[in-house]
Amino acid sequence: MPDPDNVDTVETFDDYLTVNEIAKTLKLNPQTVRNWIDRGELRAVRVGSRRVRVLRADLDAYPAQGRIDTPPPESDDDSTSVDATLEDRIGDLQDQIRGLRARVETLERDRSR
Numbered sequence: 776m777p778d779p780d781n782v783d784t785v786e787t788f789d790d791y792l793t794v795n796e797i798a799k800t801l802k803l804n805p806q807t808v809r810n811w812i813d814r815g816e817l818r819a820v821r822v823g824s825r826r827v828r829v830l831r832a833d834l835d836a837y838p839a840q841g842r843i844d845t846p847p848p849e850s851d852d853d854s855t856s857v858d859a860t861l862e863d864r865i866g867d868l869q870d871q872i873r874g875l876r877a878r879v880e881t882l883e884r885d886r887s888r
Contacts, residue, residue, distance in 0.1 A: 791820070791828035804874030807867050811837070814863075 794812075798805040811817040812827060817837050819827040 790831050792831055792834060793826075793828060797829060797834060798874075804870045804877075806873065807870040810866060810870060 792800075794805045794808045797803075797808045801808075808817070808829075812819045812829070817829060818833045819829045822828050
């Protein structure tokens, strides 16, 4: 995000990515990226009523590629944090499965033509 105190920091249109651009780059379902944004894990800027953009630097700072291998955060109640982490992982995997199913359907439809 732009730093309002730093006048030298000016983002351009090319510094922002769409949800679909991020999903394509990371080979994920766009819904997974939306879930990260909705959960506040990935910062985004709302553009209009339904669209969002993510600053490239914020994506670079987000450890998306190593997400599955990231150990759960430490807390006083380990069972709660493990449960929450597992739920997040399950949700991400379900998003990826939906994306793969959609891709298979598209490929089958294209092949039948």
